[in-house]
Amino acid sequence: MNSLPDRLAQIVGPSNVIPTPEPASPYLNERRGLFHGRAAAVVRPGSTEEVAAVVRLARETGAPIVPQGGNTGLVGGGVPDEQGGAILLSLTRMNRIRAVDPEGNTLVLDAGATLAQARRAAEDVDRLFPLSLAPEETCTIGGNLASNAGGLAVLAYGSMRDFVLGLEVVLADGRIWNGLRTLRKDNTGYDLKHVFTGSEGTLGIITGAALKLFARPRAVATGLAGVATPETALALFRRARAEAGPMVTAAEIIPAFGMELAAMKLGRELPLPSAPAWYVLLEFSSVSPAALTDVMQRVLEDAIEEREASDFVVANSESSRKTLWAFREAMSDSQGLAGASIKHDVAVPVADVPAFIRQAHEAALACVPGCRPCPFGHLGDGNIHFNISQPEDMAPEAFIDRWEEMNAVVHGVVARFNGSIAAEHGVGRLKRDLLTSVKSEVELDLMRRLKSALDPEGLLNPGVILPPR
Secondary structure: OOOHHHHHHHHHOHHHEEOOOOOOHHHHEOOOOOOEOOOOEEEOOOOHHHHHHHHHHHHHHOOOEEEEOOOOOOOOOOOOOOOOOOEEEEOOOOOOEEEEEOOOOEEEEEOOOEHHHHHHHHHHOOEEOOOOOOOOOOOEHHHHHHOOOOOOOHHHHOOHHHOEEEEEEEOOOOOEEEEOOOOOOOOOOOOOHHHHOOOOOOOOEEEEEEEEOEEOOOEEEEEEEEEOOHHHHHHHHHHHHHHHHHHEEEEEEEEHHHHHHHHHHHOOOOOOOOOOOEEEEEEEEEOOOOOHHHHHHHHHHHHHHOOOOOEEEEOOOHHHHHHHHHHHHOHHHHHHHHOOEEOOEEEOOHHHHHHHHHHHHHHHHHHOOOOEEEEEEEOOOOEEEEEEEOOOOOOHHHHHOOHHHHHHHHHHHHHHOOOEOOOOOOOOOOOHHHHHHHOOHHHHHHHHHHHHHHOOOOOEOOOOOOOOO
8 A cells, every 4th residue: 555645646746745854844843943843744735626635635544634834833833743643734835816806805815825925916906915924925825814813014904814705725524615705795604714714724724715905005104203111102102093093004112122132133223312211113004195204293293292202213215114114023033132032922902001011021020030021012902022031141941941930920910901822823832731721611612612523533733722621
C-alpha cells in the first residue's frame, strides 16, 4: 500500500508534497520560536477540490489536519504538535482573485491570497479593503479570517468578522460548503460564515471568501502628539472624536520606552523634541477631499492649550506620514533590542485603558522587580499589547521562566475590567489552557458541542482553542 505522502502526491502532485523534516521546516516553526512541530507530510493543494480530497484521505487514515496560511500567527494556531502524525495543509498556492465588483463593493478571492493582494485588488478599482497588519505581504486572507484579525483600522471599520459577506469552507467530512454570497442582506437562517470566522481551523477549512470593500479615502491627515499620561492620551482621543467624529480612523498609544526602541530599530531620531512620557498617533480620513490637516492641526493645538498634549507634529506629505507610522509598526520587532519579552494581547473597555495600564504596570513590577513594561496599541478600541521586557540585569531565560506567573498577574488585572485575554491574535495553543479561567462552563460547553457537531472525530487542528476536559 502506498504511504501517506505518496497518496497525498496523487492528489496535489509530487512537487506539492514538501518532504519532512528539513525542507518543511518553515512550515513547522512558529515565527517567534515558541512552537515547533512535526508532521507526517506538508501539502500545498491548488484548489478547493484538492483540499476536500486531502481532508477525505485524512479522515480515512485518521491523520489530524493543521490548516496554515502565511504562518504569521503569534499563538501557535497554525503549527502542528510534536507527535508527527498530522498533515500540515498550506493554502498559499490558492491565491487567486476570483472577482472584484466596485459597484457592489465586494471582493471574492481564494483563502491563500495575501492581505496585500486583497488591498491591491481593491485599490485597482478605486476601493479600500481596510484591514491593516504589519505582515500584509505574507499573511493570508484565510488566516486573517480564521483568527478574526483586527489591526490598525478596527476603530473605523471593525475586525475581519465585520468584512466577511460569505465563505467557502471544506468541512471535516470532506464536503464543500459554498457560501460565497455577496449579499448585504440574507436572513435565511443561521449565519454560518460567522461560525467559521475566528475558529482557527478547528471547525472547517476556509478556502474562499467574499469580502466587503469601502470607498477609498480622498483625504488623510496624520499627527503624532506627546502626552504626559495614558489619562491625557484618552482625553486627546476624546477631543479628536468630538471634533472629527467618524473621520478618526486610528488612535494608537505608545510609551516612551517603546518609541525609543523603535527609533533604535529604524535608525532614526525621536520624532518629538520634548521626548514625552507617552505618544498618541492619530489619523483622520475622509472620502471627500476635506481639509483634514487643518482639522488635525486645530485638534492638537487645542489639546496643548488644555494641557492634554505637550507638543506635536503633523505629517505634511505621504513620505512623512509613512515615517510616523513606521515608529508604530516597528514596535513589536524592536522589543528584541531590550532582550526577552513576555507579551500579552488584551482588551478592556476604552474608558478603562488608563486604569488598566497603570494597574497592570504596578502588578508586573511587583511580580518581577525591574521589568520594563511596554504597553502600546489601539487606544481607540481598547486593544492593548501589554508587553514586558526583561530587567536589564536578568538573564533572558530566567525571565521567560516567569511567563506563566506574569500571565496570571496581567490577566488578573484584565479580569477586573471584564476584558479579554485574546483581543486580536486568537487563542491557538498558547492561550488554550487559559480559557478555563476566563470562560464560563456554559460557554465552554457550547464551544465543545459545536466542535463535536462539526468535527466529531476531532481531526481539524486538534489542541487549538479548546482546553482538554
